[in-house]
Amino acid sequence: MLNKTLVPQSVAREIQAMIRNGTLKAGEKIPSQRGFSQTLGVSRASLREALLTLETLGLLKTEAGRGTFVATAAANGTTSASGHMAPWRYSDSYSVFDVFQTRILLEGEIARLSAGRLTQLQLDRMETATQTMEECWARQDLLSNVEADLAFHGTIVSACSNAMLKALYQTVRDQVTETQRQPIPITDPERMRHSIAEHRRIIAALRNNDAAAARQEMEAHIRNTARCAGLSP
Structure with missing residues (x-):
């Protein structure tokens, strides 16, 4: 059985496949959560989390009072460089600016402390994750693109010598993950190429x-x- 973290991820992947293969068409309204969760065989909580993830990636769009719809660009299999970012999910606790600013401080120091501690296997995994990012972006598998990005950053965190910094990272991981998804709908191919080059550096x-x-x-x-998301922390 999938754990609580993997179930929404699996559901999001299934819905993304339905969008890409035309089962869910551009502009089509997503079925009610009650009915859709029963069709997919998952809880409504897992479905809601999956839908929020896909909305952040620009594959779905929620319209107040109307419901959630398949985004046109997503269904066409094209990037949405002129699209709009979804509302920030964590505005009640932290602004997206705060999270990016914290990431710079936290992940910069984690990278510094991880130097000299990564095994060859871990370095190779990071190379593979970066290659996967590139390949998944080319075929517009946005979920897998971001999952590979998360694996890249997570590998560095796992090698950090400071246990408290690693624990701090885990406490804000949901917010960090959202900043890695948030800019995707307005990311053009050139920015993704730069991001992949930055990973390799x-x-x-x-x-x-x-x-x-x-x-x-x-x-x-x-x-x-952050600049891709329109911010300058």
């Missing part, structure tokens, strides 16, 4: 055990992602 710094460069490259990467 981070890997190179870590392979060279260059702590200062790892921190600098990570901070630059997160700042550039």
